[in-house]
Amino acid sequence: MTTIHKRTCHICEANCGVLVELDGRKVVSIKGNPDNPLSRGHICPKATAIADLQDDPDRLRTPMKRVGNNWQALSWDAAFSEIAEKLVALQGDGARAAFYRGNPGAHDYALSTQSGHLQRAVGARGTFSASTLDQIPHHYVQYQMYGHVSLAAVPDIDRSQLIVILGGNPAASNGSLWTVPDFKKRVKEMQARGGKLVVVDPRQTETAKLADAWHPIKPGSDTALLIGILQCILAGGDDLREGLAEITDSSWTRIKPMVDGFILADLAEYCGVDEATIRSLAADLNDGRPSAIYGRMGVSVCEFGGLNQWLIQIINMATGNLDRAGGTMFPEPLMDLVAHVGKGGIKTVETARGTLPSVMSEIPTIAFADELTRDDEQRIRSLFVIAGNPVLSAPDGRATERALEGLDLMVAMDMHITETTRHAHYILPPCGPLEKDHYTFFFGPLSVRNFGSYSAPAFEMEEGAKADWEIAAELAGAIMAAKGEAMPNLPTPREVLDGMLRSSPAGMSLAEVEAQHDGVDLGPLKPCITQRIMTDDKLINAASDELIEECARFAQRMAETPAHSLSLIGRRHVRSNNSWLHNSKRLVKGPDRCTLMINPDDAAARGIEHGDLVTIASRVGAVETSAEVTDDMMQGVVSLPHGWGHNREGMSWQTAAEHAGVSINDLTDPQRYDRLTGNAVLNGTPVDVALAKEYARVAEPAE
Numbered sequence: 001m002t003t004i005h006k007r008t009c010h011i012c013e014a015n016c017g018v019l020v021e022l023d024g025r026k027v028v029s030i031k032g033n034p035d036n037p038l039s040r041g042h043i044c045p046k047a048t049a050i051a052d053l054q055d056d057p058d059r060l061r062t063p064m065k066r067v068g069n070n071w072q073a074l075s076w077d078a079a080f081s082e083i084a085e086k087l088v089a090l091q092g093d094g095a096r097a098a099f100y101r102g103n104p105g106a107h108d109y110a111l112s113t114q115s116g117h118l119q120r121a122v123g124a125r126g127t128f129s130a131s132t133l134d135q136i137p138h139h140y141v142q143y144q145m146y147g148h149v150s151l152a153a154v155p156d157i158d159r160s161q162l163i164v165i166l167g168g169n170p171a172a173s174n175g176s177l178w179t180v181p182d183f184k185k186r187v188k189e190m191q192a193r194g195g196k197l198v199v200v201d202p203r204q205t206e207t208a209k210l211a212d213a214w215h216p217i218k219p220g221s222d223t224a225l226l227i228g229i230l231q232c233i234l235a236g237g238d239d240l241r242e243g244l245a246e247i248t249d250s251s252w253t254r255i256k257p258m259v260d261g262f263i264l265a266d267l268a269e270y271c272g273v274d275e276a277t278i279r280s281l282a283a284d285l286n287d288g289r290p291s292a293i294y295g296r297m298g299v300s301v302c303e304f305g306g307l308n309q310w311l312i313q314i315i316n317m318a319t320g321n322l323d324r325a326g327g328t329m330f331p332e333p334l335m336d337l338v339a340h341v342g343k344g345g346i347k348t349v350e351t352a353r354g355t356l357p358s359v360m361s362e363i364p365t366i367a368f369a370d371e372l373t374r375d376d377e378q379r380i381r382s383l384f385v386i387a388g389n390p391v392l393s394a395p396d397g398r399a400t401e402r403a404l405e406g407l408d409l410m411v412a413m414d415m416h417i418t419e420t421t422r423h424a425h426y427i428l429p430p431c432g433p434l435e436k437d438h439y440t441f442f443f444g445p446l447s448v449r450n451f452g453s454y455s456a457p458a459f460e461m462e463e464g465a466k467a468d469w470e471i472a473a474e475l476a477g478a479i480m481a482a483k484g485e486a487m488p489n490l491p492t493p494r495e496v497l498d499g500m501l502r503s504s505p506a507g508m509s510l511a512e513v514e515a516q517h518d519g520v521d522l523g524p525l526k527p528c529i530t531q532r533i534m535t536d537d538k539l540i541n542a543a544s545d546e547l548i549e550e551c552a553r554f555a556q557r558m559a560e561t562p563a564h565s566l567s568l569i570g571r572r573h574v575r576s577n578n579s580w581l582h583n584s585k586r587l588v589k590g591p592d593r594c595t596l597m598i599n600p601d602d603a604a605a606r607g608i609e610h611g612d613l614v615t616i617a618s619r620v621g622a623v624e625t626s627a628e629v630t631d632d633m634m635q636g637v638v639s640l641p642h643g644w645g646h647n648r649e650g651m652s653w654q655t656a657a658e659h660a661g662v663s664i665n666d667l668t669d670p671q672r673y674d675r676l677t678g679n680a681v682l683n684g685t686p687v688d689v690a691l692a693k694e695y696a697r698v699a700e701p702a703e
C-alpha cells in the first residue's frame with residue numbers, strides 16, 4: 001500500500017506542488033499536483049531528484065570533524081561543545097567571526113527563523129551571502145523607490161499582452177524574483193490570447209525559443225537599450241497615468257531630461273540593438289495594452305545592475321503598467337513577509353577593498369576572500385558557512401579556497417563534503433528534505449498569484465538526525481552556554497510562522513493552512529500600491545541623486561571602447577541547480593552540459609570545431625572544456641554554465657566528481673562589481689579562447 005503526500009518542492013523559486021508517492025520511507029514516484037492553483041500540475045526534472053537527495057548514499061548522516069586530511073564522525077553534543085569552546089577561545093583573542101549564507105537557506109523557512117539567533121550568539125561581525133552574487137540590485141532599487149528591500153512588483157503574466165524579458169531564462173530557471181511555475185504554458189496562454197513574449201539575451205535561450213522575437217545584445221550593455229526605450233516612451237511627454245501620478249514624488253520630473261541627454265543612435269550602437277527595434281519595443285510596451293518589462297540575472301549581475309533594475313521599474317511606470325492587472329504588480333501573499341521583516345537599508349561598509357555599498361547589512365561577496373586574508377586585526381578568523389558553496393559560486397574560486405585554508409575555525413552546515421566544506425573543521429549535516437516541513441516563505445511576495453502553502457514532513461526523521469533549524473538553535477545555545485550567558489526561550493519555527501500567518505490580512509492559523517494540502521489561493525494579484533508603499537512619505541521615490549549620478553557614470557562608460565573581442569556569460573540548465581544537484585544520477589545523465597558554447601564564426605576564426613578541447617583564459621585564471629559550436633550564441637560572446645568544477649580533491653559527492661566539469665568562477669573576476677550596489681559582475685568577463693594545445697603553446701614563456 002502506498003500513500004500520497006502533498007508538498008511543495010523546495011529546490012527552486014517556482015515552489016511547485018508535488019505528489020510524493022511513498023511506500024513507508026521509500027519514494028515510489030514524484031509527480032506534479034494538478035490541484036495546486038499556483039503550479040497547476042507543473043514540475044521539472046529536478047522534482048524527481050528530491051528522492052535522490054533524500055536517499056543519497058553520499059549524504060553525511062552525522063557531524064564530521066576534520067583532523068588533517070581525515071574526517072571523523074562525532075556526536076552532536078561533542079560537535080556543538082567543541083565548536084563553542086574554540087569560538088569562545090578565539091574571541092577571547094579578539095578574533096572576528098563572520099557568516100556566509102548560501103541560497104538553499106532561503107528555501108528553508110524554519111532555518112530562516114533561527115539563523116539570526118545563531119549570528120547573535122556567535123557575535124558575528126559581517127555577513128556575506130549569495131544575495132550579493134545574485135540580486136542585491138533589486139533590493140537596492142526596491143528600498144529606494146518603494147521603501148522596503150523586499151517590496152517587489154512582478155509581471156502579472158496571466159493577464160499580460162506583452163512581456164519583454166532581459167537577461168532571464170525562466171524556461172530553464174523556472175523564474176527568479178518572480179515565482180512563476182508552469183512558465184511555458186503561461187506563455188502559450190498569453191500567446192493564444194494574442195499576446196507576445198520578447199527576449200533580449202546574448203544567447204538564443206530556451207525562453208527565446210518560445211518567444212515571438214529574440215534580440216541579441218552585447219553583454220553588459222542593456223542600460224543603453226533601457227535608456228533608449230525610456231527616451232522613446234517619454235518623447236510623447238512624461239505625464240504619469242492617473243493613480244500613479246498621485247503617489248509619485250516630484251523627482252519623477254528629473255528623468256526625462258536625463259534620458260534626453262543621450263542620442264538614440266549612440267545607444268543603439270553601444271548595445272547592438274538597432275534604433276528601429278528600440279523604437280518598436282517602446283511603442284509596443286506603451287500601446288495601452290497591459291505589458292511588463294522584466295530583467296533578471298543577465299541585467300543584475302553586471303556593472304550597472306542597480307541602474308538597470310531602476311530603469312526597468314521606471315519603464316513600467318512610464319507606460320502606466322506598474323500596479324495594473326497584466327502589468328507588474330505587488331503580491332499580497334497569505335503570509336505577508338514584507339510586513340513582518342524590517343525595511344532593510346542601504347549603508348556602506350569598510351573592507352580591505354575600501355568602502356563598499358552594504359545593502360541589508362551585507363558585505364559584498366566580491367570582498368570575501370580579501371576579508372579572510374587581510375593582514376590586520378579585522379581579519380576574519382572564524383567562519384560559519386550555512387548552505388553555501390562559495391568556492392564554486394563566487395568569483396575567483398581558487399582565491400576563495402586559498403583564503404578558507406587560513407581560517408582558525410570553519411563550521412559548515414551542509415549535507416556534503418563539497419568544494420567549500422572540505423576546508424571546514426566541522427560539518428553539521430541536516431536531515432533529508434522529506435524529513436523537513438516547508439512553507440513558501442520568501443516566495444509568497446514574488447508569486448504570480450496571492451498564495452501560500454505549508455507542507456508537513458513526509459515522514460519522521462532518521463534516528464539522531466536534526467533539521468537545519470535545530471542545528472542552528474542548538475549550536476546557538478551551546479555558544480551562549482560557553483560564553484556563560486543564558487539562552488532566551490525562543491519560539492519554534494512553527495510558532496513564528498503561526499504568528500506571522502495570523503497577523504497577515506488573511507488571518508489564518510498555521511493549523512488551518514496546514515489542513516489545505518493544495519495550498520491556500522487568494523486569487524489573482526490586485527492593484528494595491530497605495531496600501532503597500534512603505535517610503536516615509538508614502539510616495540514612490542522615483543529618482544534619487546544616486547541613480548541620476550549613476551546614469552551619468554554610464555554615459556562616461558559608453559565613451560570607452562571595450563578592449564576584448566570575446567565576452568563570457570553564464571547559463572543554467574533545467575536539470576541542474578547551482579552547484580548542488582550533480583550528485584543525482586538521473587539528473588546528470590545525458591550529454592556533457594559543461595561545454596563552452598561558441599558562435600560558428602568565432603570558432604572558425606580560432607580553428608575550433610565542435611567537440612574540440614578549448615582553453616578559456618581570463619585575467620583571473622584558465623580552464624579547459626569542450627567546445628559546443630552553435631548559432632544560439634551571438635558573435636563575440638561565449639557561454640559556460642556555473643556550479644560545475646567538482647574536480648577538486650576529497651569531496652563526498654561521488655557522482656558529481658564523475659561529472660566534474662569546470663568552474664566558470666575560476667574565470668570570473670572579483671575586481672568587477674556594481675559600484676552602486678556592491679553586487680558581483682558574473683557575466684561579460686573578457687576572455688581569450690583557443691584550442692587547448694594552441695593555448696599551451698602560446699602561453700609557454702619565451703626563452
Ligand SMILES: Nc1nc2c(c(=O)[nH]1)N[C@H]1C(S)=C(S)[C@@H](COP(=O)(O)OP(=O)(O)OC[C@H]3O[C@@H](n4cnc5c(=O)[nH]c(N)nc54)[C@H](O)[C@@H]3O)O[C@H]1N2
Pocket residue numbers: 101102103104108130133134297386387388389390392393394413414415416418430468570571577578579580642643664665668682
Ligand atoms: N558565474 C556565475 N556564478 C554564479 C551564478 C551565475 O549565474 N554565474 N549564480 C549565482 C547565484 S544566482 C547564486 S544564488 C549563487 C549560489 O551560491 P551558493 O548558495 O553559495 O551555492 P549553491 O550552489 O547554491 O550551494 C548550496 C550548498 O548548500 C548545500 N545545501 C543544499 N540544500 C541544503 C539544505 O537544505 N541545508 C543545508 N545545510 N545545506 C544545503 C549544498 O550541498 C551546497 O553545498 O551562485 C552564484 N554564482
Ligand SMILES: Nc1nc2c(c(=O)[nH]1)N[C@H]1C(S)=C(S)[C@@H](COP(=O)(O)OP(=O)(O)OC[C@H]3O[C@@H](n4cnc5c(=O)[nH]c(N)nc54)[C@H](O)[C@@H]3O)O[C@H]1N2
Pocket residue numbers: 012013103134166167168169170172173174175176200201202203205217218219220221222296297298299302569570571572573574575576577578683684
Ligand atoms: N534549472 C535551474 N534553475 C534555477 C537555477 C539553476 O541553477 N538551475 N538557479 C536558481 C537561481 S539561484 C537563480 S538566481 C535563478 C536565475 O534565473 P534567471 O536569471 O532566469 O536564469 P539565468 O539562466 O541566469 O538567466 C540569465 C540570462 O541572462 C543572459 N545574459 C547574460 N549576460 C547578459 C547581458 O549582459 N544582458 C542580457 N540581456 N542578458 C544576459 C544569459 O544568457 C541568461 O540567459 O534561477 C534559479 N533556478
Ligand code: SF4
Pocket residue numbers: 009010011012013014015016042043044045046047174181
Ligand atoms: S521548477 Fe522544478 S525544481 Fe523548481 S519548484 Fe518546480 S519542480 Fe521544483
Ligand SMILES: [Mo]
Pocket residue numbers: 103130134
Ligand atoms: Mo540565485
